[in-house]
Amino acid sequence: MEKFFNTAGPSNLNKHYCLNPLERISLEDIIYLINSEKYFILHAPRQTGKTTCLLALMEYLNKQNDYKCLYINVETAQVARENVSRGIKAIISELASNARDFLSDDFPLKNMVEIIQKYGEEKGLNEILTQWSNNNQKPLILLIDEIDSLVGDTLISVLRQIRAGYSKRPANFPQSIILCGVRDIRDYRIHSGKEKSVITGGSAFNIKAESLKIGDFSKEDIFRLYQFHTIETGQEFEEGVFDLVWDLTCGQPWLVNALGYETCFKMKKGRDRTKKITKDMIIEAKENLILRRETHLDQLVHKLQEERVKRVILPLLISSEYPKDIPTDDISYVRDLGLIKTEGQIKIANLIYQETIPRELTYSTQVTISHDPFWYIKQGGRLDIFKLLAAFQEFYRENAEIWLERFYYKEAGNHLLLQAFLQRIINSGGQIIREYGLGMMRTDLFIIWFYGEKKEHKQKFVIELKMIHINLEKTIEKGLIQITKYMDKCKTDEGHLVLFDKSLKTWDEKIFQKKEVYENKTVFIWGM
8 A cells, every 4th residue: 555645643654654753752851751750741733743753652662661651632521621520531431441452451441430439530530540550560651642622620620630649659650641732731721610710730730840842844854754755656856846845834744744645646647656746736735725724724724713813913914013012821822823933033834824824814705705807817818917906996995894894803904805805816827925924014915827728827916015104105115115125036027016094084095006116117006
């Protein structure tokens, strides 16, 4: 059976192209912490390989023969919500069945019913771990996955029962416990129904020695992963593909694997092993993932509806120069979700997320705008960008107030509405590449339109979006400097500067078209 790039569930080295999981988790540090009898955290955004790494760690430790190590996933207890009794029973059942299946140890399974009946949910987990540790000659190591899938009093009970057994280790409780989830436990804000208060993760689990993070792939990792495919099938990648994958993903593991799977296995032309995988195919694969609203991207974008996520993402969308203070906890939370990076300046984590976020925020707007893409295509298939922007001017004048009210991110509504309008049209034969972020004071759009019988020709346009903050003349002056630099970067001579005016001027004053020449480049200016 041919191996493939994995995008669903833990990776299996016999079935999937996979980097050594133990190389991704700082094995030396983990072994040191285990030998030191520490309890600690291992966290990373969703679909970065956490479960694969934990299963590999369990196998490695059991082969060393110094410990008995067990992996459990407590996500099955999520449906219990605040019902502590149901949640603890589900976790103990998971522990018992995994001990049987992974370790051929039926002690938890034989004793779980009696322990639950005798000790109840408030101490049942603690007691089964105590008795199981007593019954083993080797120290126990417990790996608990998806810990932050639990909520409320169920999560508090699990953390406190583990904490209560800490002083009994290693003879009468697991020597080391690793809690694994999306976030660092210090960022937990757990609502307790019983105590009518918010319990912080740090206070409920104050025995944490350290927090370790599973990192993204490096450029070298991407090369090594994709080379497994070449070794397996003989199919090669053209020069520049690995750099492009890195640029699009910044090494996010699911995205890297998804692009590989899409190009090499789903796209018909990529299944011909005699032909190289090209950069154009990677771009097409990226577009396919976004248009299909793949589960990973859909789950991530769903988080945008949370208020604390909005407080971080909104200043990026509108390219604020001086955003209001963003709470540190919110920044940490959104970073742990994988949506942003905080090295240097806060920015969207990668180009695919950067493109996905505004498209998803405007998806319903895109599909309900009634304009037909064919209205803006000239004879021969070229895009009439002037007709398109003039149509948006008219659309904006007539509909802005109604449409802007529909956006959850209202402060970014002007930018999002234009992007939704353009995306509706460009989807039929082109691409939009976006650049935005803190301090830019603008959003840059690079449109590529394909035409010709085989779509072999390209038109390239730069559109820059700006808000008028001071006055029209100074905004135009600054905008011309910025857009011509971006035109140079994109190697195009066609630039359009779109200015949104929120002042109390009349519509006739706000809506205009003019042409300016700057640095030997012609820029068309559109007042909105």
